[in-house]
Amino acid sequence: MHITVIGQTGQLARALISRASDYSVTLQTYGRDDLDLTQSPASIETFIDGLKTDGVIIAAAYTAVDEAESNSDTAFLVNGRAPAAIARACARRDIPLVHVSTDYVFKGEASTPYRPMDKTNPINAYGRSKLAGEQAVTEAHKRVAIIRTSWVFNGTGKNFMTTMLRLGQMHDNLSVVSDQMGRPTYAGHLAESCLKLVKALRDNRQAQGFYHVSGSGEAISWADFARAIFERAADALPHAVSVTDIPSSDYPTPAPRPAYSVLDISNYEAQFGALPDWREGLEQAFKDWS
Numbered sequence: 001m002h003i004t005v006i007g008q009t010g011q012l013a014r015a016l017i018s019r020a021s022d023y024s025v026t027l028q029t030y031g032r033d034d035l036d037l038t039q040s041p042a043s044i045e046t047f048i049d050g051l052k053t054d055g056v057i058i059a060a061a062y063t064a065v066d067e068a069e070s071n072s073d074t075a076f077l078v079n080g081r082a083p084a085a086i087a088r089a090c091a092r093r094d095i096p097l098v099h100v101s102t103d104y105v106f107k108g109e110a111s112t113p114y115r116p117m118d119k120t121n122p123i124n125a126y127g128r129s130k131l132a133g134e135q136a137v138t139e140a141h142k143r144v145a146i147i148r149t150s151w152v153f154n155g156t157g158k159n160f161m162t163t164m165l166r167l168g169q170m171h172d173n174l175s176v177v178s179d180q181m182g183r184p185t186y187a188g189h190l191a192e193s194c195l196k197l198v199k200a201l202r203d204n205r206q207a208q209g210f211y212h213v214s215g216s217g218e219a220i221s222w223a224d225f226a227r228a229i230f231e232r233a234a235d236a237l238p239h240a241v242s243v244t245d246i247p248s249s250d251y252p253t254p255a256p257r258p259a260y261s262v263l264d265i266s267n268y269e270a271q272f273g274a275l276p277d278w279r280e281g282l283e284q285a286f287k288d289w290s
């Protein structure tokens, strides 16, 4: 199976590249220089029309959550309008499409994990732009799976894990917010889910729909996640790093975050098997960290 990945340098795209051969697929990735997602829908559709492919995974997105507040036009072009154009072009040739979205489409006031059909109500511009993408993609194409994921991390690149480890080299105590709950997702495990879904869409139309994919295991706060990272990194850092819990109000950001964005992953697990614990993902990520 030959898969097209829209995106090349991001966490998910890189993880897809490293796992493709395990799933007997060949990948062609396209970065911003090949396909800028702010360009016109017509030119994006022409680009997709020109591809010889058995499936498409959209791994690129406008992911700068805080910048999206002041740059929402661009966020909506990349996260809403571009996926819609890709979906229209895929629909014309009935090409399976996997699109990746976010836990931030939810408001965050629940007390039990969000299921795929729960009411969406994003509280920031990034979440609204991703929700627009979900809606446009599902309107344009039937053979589509939307994966909502949360708190994606990896041992390389820029993400919460590598940021904590960078700061931990310089400080022996860090203050981290403890009133936002979620579940981290190792980029490699997310990539595996995308590959399973694109193959399932090829083989079985019933695979279409919404899926929630995150690390399994306990729901935690960002402060808990930081502690788990520093515990695992203890031998590699020049000193022990402690973490102080703080409320979000002590760490104001341009974009508000949902207080609770734990995803119910049971519909994915029922069809595709158990998702690994985020702690297992952390172990994997440390193999890539240096």
Ligand SMILES: NC(=O)c1ccc[n+]([C@@H]2O[C@H](COP(=O)([O-])OP(=O)(O)OC[C@H]3O[C@@H](n4cnc5c(N)ncnc54)[C@H](OP(=O)(O)O)[C@@H]3O)[C@@H](O)[C@H]2O)c1
Pocket: 007, 008, 009, 010, 011, 012, 013, 031, 032, 035, 036, 037, 038, 058, 059, 060, 061, 062, 063, 078, 100, 101, 102, 103, 130, 148, 149, 150, 151, 152, 153
């Ligand atoms: N990261 C998270 O914690 C998280 C949480 C929930 C959901 N998600 C979703 O998971 C998916 C994968 O995220 P990720 O963590 O892999 O993101 P990432 O590491 O931030 O990568 C985003 C990619 O999108 C590309 N991109 C941005 N604007 C573009 C444009 N105008 N044209 C072409 N490419 C553009 C970037 O290219 P450049 O390198 O050229 O900038 C980058 O390669 C996204 O759909 C995201 O919304 C992520």
